[in-house]
Amino acid sequence: xxxxxENALLWQSIVMIVTMLIMLNSCTSxxxxxxxxxxxxxxxxxxxxxxxxxxRFVDYLQCVLVFTLVAAYVTYLLLxxxxxxxxxxxxxxxxEAMLGTPQLYCNYQNKSTEGMSIKMVLMWTSGDxxxxxxxxxxxxxxxxxxxxxxxxxxxIAILSQVYYYSRYPQKPAxxxxxxxxxxxL
Numbered sequence: 001x002x003x004x005x006e007n008a009l010l011w012q013s014i015v016m017i018v019t020m021l022i023m024l025n026s027c028t029s030x031x032x033x034x035x036x037x038x039x040x041x042x043x044x045x046x047x048x049x050x051x052x053x054x055x056r057f058v059d060y061l062q063c064v065l066v067f068t069l070v071a072a073y074v075t076y077l078l079l080x081x082x083x084x085x086x087x088x089x090x091x092x093x094x095x096e097a098m099l100g101t102p103q104l105y106c107n108y109q110n111k112s113t114e115g116m117s118i119k120m121v122l123m124w125t126s127g128d129x130x131x132x133x134x135x136x137x138x139x140x141x142x143x144x145x146x147x148x149x150x151x152x153x154x155x156i157a158i159l160s161q162v163y164y165y166s167r168y169p170q171k172p173a174x175x176x177x178x179x180x181x182x183x184x185l
Contacts, residue, residue: 111170
């Protein structure tokens with residue numbers, strides 16, 4: 001609202017949001033089906049220990065809706081502030097650039113990238129590289145291509161992890177053995 005940008009970026013954002021919501025719905029369905037606990041968690045519990053660990057997809061939609069409404073209201077109030085508009089734009093682009101860091105950290109903690117394919121990470125990296133190149137060629141504002149380069153660096157780090165952990169698997173954590181094994185039964 002404060003600074004106009006290309007319609008292609010708007011459409012990309014819409015497609016990404018819809019895709020993420022579809023994936024979130026699938027993940028919620030799978031997780032709830034696998035849960036043994038009868039205690040269901042919801043957004044309206046307001047329990048920070050279970051934030052974003054709710055049992056129903058509707059709770060995620062409620063949270064996203066509340067966030068969107070609050071953000072829209074604050075944006076409406078501060079729309080005349082160039083500093084706010086620039087900060088909001090930077091935070092949006094920076095948040096997208098950092099989407100891969102939880103995966104990077106999880107891989108590091110687990111010392112494994114089991115389940116990740118090099119082809120998939122190469123597709124991420126190539127998409128982010130083309131997007132960053134597009135920002136540079138079209139002379140998009142500086143925060144777009146800086147955050148794009150950051151995103152490509154995170155992708156390369158994840159790609160390096162996939163390569164490294166597939167070539168040099170880490171020693172698995174030792175498991176305690178039980179006196180009665182499943183084979184003996």
